[in-house]
Amino acid sequence: MIRIKSLIGLLFLLLMGQGAQALEIEITQGVEGALPIAVVPFPYTGKDNPPAQDVAAVIAADLARSGRFRTLPLKEMLARPSRPEQVDFRDWRAVNVENLVIGEVEPNGKGGFLVKFRLFDVLRGAQITGFSFPTTQNDLRSTAHRIADLIYEELIGVRGAFDTRIAYITSVRDRKGRETVHLKVADADGFNPQTIVTSTEPLMSPAWSPDGRRIAYVSFEKRRPSVWVQDVFTGKRQRVSAYKGINGAPAWSPDGRYLALTLSKDGNPDIFILDLRRRSLRPLTRHWAIDTEPAWSPDGRYIAFTSDRGGTPQIYRVPVSGGTPERVTFEGSYNARAAWSPDGRYLAMVTRVNGAFRIGLLDTENGALQILSRGRLDESPSFAPNGSMIIYAGRDKGRGVLWAVSTDGRVRQRLANQAGDVREPAWSPYHQQ
Numbered sequence: 001m002i003r004i005k006s007l008i009g010l011l012f013l014l015l016m017g018q019g020a021q022a023l024e025i026e027i028t029q030g031v032e033g034a035l036p037i038a039v040v041p042f043p044y045t046g047k048d049n050p051p052a053q054d055v056a057a058v059i060a061a062d063l064a065r066s067g068r069f070r071t072l073p074l075k076e077m078l079a080r081p082s083r084p085e086q087v088d089f090r091d092w093r094a095v096n097v098e099n100l101v102i103g104e105v106e107p108n109g110k111g112g113f114l115v116k117f118r119l120f121d122v123l124r125g126a127q128i129t130g131f132s133f134p135t136t137q138n139d140l141r142s143t144a145h146r147i148a149d150l151i152y153e154e155l156i157g158v159r160g161a162f163d164t165r166i167a168y169i170t171s172v173r174d175r176k177g178r179e180t181v182h183l184k185v186a187d188a189d190g191f192n193p194q195t196i197v198t199s200t201e202p203l204m205s206p207a208w209s210p211d212g213r214r215i216a217y218v219s220f221e222k223r224r225p226s227v228w229v230q231d232v233f234t235g236k237r238q239r240v241s242a243y244k245g246i247n248g249a250p251a252w253s254p255d256g257r258y259l260a261l262t263l264s265k266d267g268n269p270d271i272f273i274l275d276l277r278r279r280s281l282r283p284l285t286r287h288w289a290i291d292t293e294p295a296w297s298p299d300g301r302y303i304a305f306t307s308d309r310g311g312t313p314q315i316y317r318v319p320v321s322g323g324t325p326e327r328v329t330f331e332g333s334y335n336a337r338a339a340w341s342p343d344g345r346y347l348a349m350v351t352r353v354n355g356a357f358r359i360g361l362l363d364t365e366n367g368a369l370q371i372l373s374r375g376r377l378d379e380s381p382s383f384a385p386n387g388s389m390i391i392y393a394g395r396d397k398g399r400g401v402l403w404a405v406s407t408d409g410r411v412r413q414r415l416a417n418q419a420g421d422v423r424e425p426a427w428s429p430y431h432q433q
Contacts, residue, residue: 034067034069035070037071042056042103049137055103056144059101079091084118115133148160166402182203183197204424206424206426210253211432226241227239240279241261246264246269249261253300259276261273270285270286284303285325289308291309293306299344300320304317306338310327312334315335315362333352336349337381341383343387351369351371360372372405373394385427402425
């Protein structure tokens with residue numbers, strides 16, 4: 001049984017051998033020398049219909065969660081200005097703050113708000129930037145994320161990724177041991193989780209389309225694997241691949257016109273390219289080995305995939321136009337589940353280290369492999385759209401949880417679900433207007 005709702009890897013290992021609660025974010029490791037910043041509470045200037053969200057608190061939490069900022073606790077603030085003329089920079093220099101964020105929320109028509117913010121350089125005593133955002137009660141968190149994105153970009157020099165989303169699979173067993181599986185979508189900070197698919201059969205391999213409006217995934221409805229594409233906002237979906245045997249591991253092309261899939265319709269698991277418009281299919285690999293887990297390069301020229309054609313699972317890449325695959329990974333006896341960085345330089349993957357499965361980051365230019373995670377069964381790496389963080393699944397105290405780690409390995413955080421097992425995260429692209 002499967003239920004569909006709208007929102008207003010494992011495959012290779014198999015071949016080889018809830019509600020409104022948010023994800024709880026725990027920062028376990030941060031960057032030494034993080035930028036000290038103060039985000040002062042934004043007062044509401046109206047009398048009625050107060051905002052349901054603390055905008056400044058969301059902004060501060062975003063910045064702290066990145067590991068790049070050290071936010072000043074409210075109790076240590078010597079003043080709480082909301083307008084430029086109220087700012088005395090001596091108050092902030094005294095508590096060793098380098099940057100200051102102030103703002104306020106005003107009524108803006110029926111049910112609307114206008115959120116104003118300003119970012120200051122405390123040491124220079126000058127404003128860096130400031131904007132006003134019209135918004136609604138339902139969009140206050142998104143507006144706060146957008147402000148955090150702007151602050152992050154101004155001070156770090158990289159576009160922020162707070163106003164994005166993550167998709168992931170959860171599974172919960174009832175008292176009789178019956179399992180219910182959910183495909184969920186949440187904000188990047190874990191809030192506003194929405195279930196878009198519920199099933200009593202397995203759900204696997206969620207993958208975002210480049211425009212962030214659709215998710216491809218594998219469903220075992222009627223006890224047979226098939227690939228579906230679903231509109232995240234309307235819930236409308238269609239089955240795009242239901243061949244005999246394996247239908248798995250969907251990966252979108254950068255233009256959203258194609259899906260790379262693992263199919264065994266001809267007897268052996270190989271990589272195929274599906275044209276979503278024409279519904280035409282062409283094979284990309286033909287080999288006696290297991291070829292699975294395709295990942296499309298950001299420039300659209302290559303597909304990386306996992307294969308044991310060399311005797312152990314390793315990452316290979318092949319031109320989308322076809323040709324002879326070339327091996328990419330050579331360090332270790334197990335490398336799988338590749339994910340490209342947005343700039344195409346790095347590949348995140350699952351690699352085996354002393355018997356543990358961890359997340360590694362391969363620099364494709366010099367071949368250096370860096371181990372980023374610390375778990376025993378880490379899997380499913382997925383890059384943030386700005387390339388600064390990687391989200392992945394792991395185990396903690398016997399259940400599945402989500403982790404995020406910076407690509408330099410210096411920032412680590414855990415996103416622990418309140419109930420059930422969480423796995424197979426996928427970070428969305430940026431919103432497209």
